[in-house]
Amino acid sequence: MKNLIIPEDYKSILDLDATEKAIKFIKDQFQLQLSSELKLRRVTAPMIVMKGTGLNDDLNGIERPVAFPIKGLSDQTAEVVHSLAKWKRYMLGELQIPTGKGLYTDMNALRPDEDFTNLHSVYVDQWDWEKSIQKEERQLEFLIGSVKQIYSSLKRTEYILSEYYPALKPQLPDEITFIHAEDLLAKYPDLTPKERESKFTKEHGAVFIIGIGGELANGEPHDGRAPDYDDWTTPTLNGYSGLNGDILLWNPILKQAFEISSMGIRVDEDALEKQLKLKGEEKRKELMFHKKLLAGELPYSIGGGIGQSRLCMFLLRKAHIGEVQSSIWPDELRDTCKKAGIIFL
Template sequence: MKNLIIPKDYKSLLCLDQTEKAIKLIKDQFQLHLSADLRLKRVTAPLIVMKHTGLNDDLNGVERPVAFPIKALGDDKAEVVHSLAKWKRYMLGELKVPAGKGLYTDMNALRPDEDFTNIHSLYVDQWDWEKTITKEERSLDTLKKTVKQIYAALKRTEYMLEENYPSIKSMLPEDIYFIHAEELLLQYPDLTPKERETKVAKEFGAVFIIGIGGEMANGEPHDGRAPDYDDWSTPTLNGYKGLNGDIILWNSVLEIAFEISSMGVRVDEEALERQLKIRGEEQRKTLMFHKKLLAGELPYTIGGGIGQSRLCMFLLKKAHIGEVQSSIWPDELKEKCKESSIFIL
């Protein structure tokens, strides 16, 4: 309950029936724009993967996956996905998708180690997407161009929502602002990473923070990243490290920095070797995915995830993610929300 934010005088702009219809509108519109702008085709995704393949996303490296033995496979263990960061890249290779095109999917995951907050749930639903690029396109310019395309899809979806529900006014700024995590540290050396995000998000409304996962000047990363999908250790032209980042919006209802997407240029052979060594995870090189990558058998890609419930929550100006998705919540939390006109599904 200490993590629960109750906005003063909160009242949902839509009733429950309108909310359900608006959720469908947002999801339909956004994936339409996203797939067209990035040239992505929809594919079917797994809910579970085998543990020994190395295909599951390790997130920050400490979160426990939901795992279970399979009787028909001699009790070999399967895991419910955390996300599909590595699976998508593997599938691009299997489908032989050429450079300039990619895939997206509806990803459903379980993350039992998440804390209960206004924006975190045990159930995660997002659009996971991945696009094939050339080795020459593994650059900051490619990253920024792709971020701008995603942001344009967000803006068009917001416009369509306002057209259908006039009580919901568009608030996203015209452009998204780019800044490196190292620059943020220099500007606000005495603040925590989350406090820095709050500062820059409130000032610009929409920001992409570059360089998530690599050690900065203070010896710490801005935030955690697994070593085997995003490239957070390759020096860029301006001297900073990293070819990845987060799209963060200013949430005026909760008055917080609101992460909507994590994405980046994926590791090549050299970056994977380097990052596994930095994290002391070199034993992963024996896993199927990592062996294929190191052998040059996987395409160069850029990819990420965009939260479906997060996007709906933001655009509908909801106070809690439980207003736009069904999950498990403590009874105390549900009662406290109900008292404050926050109706959990």
């Protein structure tokens, strides 16, 4: 409850029935825009993977996956995915998807260690995508170009939605603004990372923060990143490190920065070695995924996740993610929100 934001005089623009229809509309439209812009084909994704393969996403390295034994596999342990960050890259190779093209999928995950906030639930749904690239494309300009393509997909979806629901007027700026986490720290040295994000995003409307995971000038990372998918140590053209980042939008309902996507160019062999060492996770080199990557058997790639419920929440001007997804909530939270006009699905 301490993390709950109740906007003053909040009233949903759409009722429950219209909300359900609009959710489908947004999801249908955005995946068409995204797949066309980035040249992605849809694939079917798993909800569970076997423990010990290295395919599950470790997020910040401390979150516990939902795990259980499988009777038909001699009680070997399976895990519900946190995300498909590494599975997607593996599938690029398995499906022999050529350079310049990629895949996307509907990812459904469980993250039981998430704290309940307006933006967080134990259930996570996102478009996970991955695209094969050339080794020489592993540079900042390529990352920035890909972010602009995703932002164009967001803008077009917002416009099309407004044509069908005129009360939902477009609010995204024409362009997305880029800044490195080091420059953001230098700009607001006395603020926390989240405070920096909100202050800068409020000014620009839509931003991409580059270089998340590596240690900054103050000795701390902007935010945590696992060592084995995004590349956050390779030097970029501006002298800083990091070929990854987050897309943030200004949310006028919650009056804060709103993360819609985490993405990046993926580690090559050298970056994986370096990042595993920095995180003290060199034992992962014995896992199936990591062995293949270090042996050069996986394609170079760029990829990320785009929150489905978060996108719907943002475009429909909702105050809580529970208004656009069906999940499990504390009774006190549900009751408090209902009294404030925040009606959960």
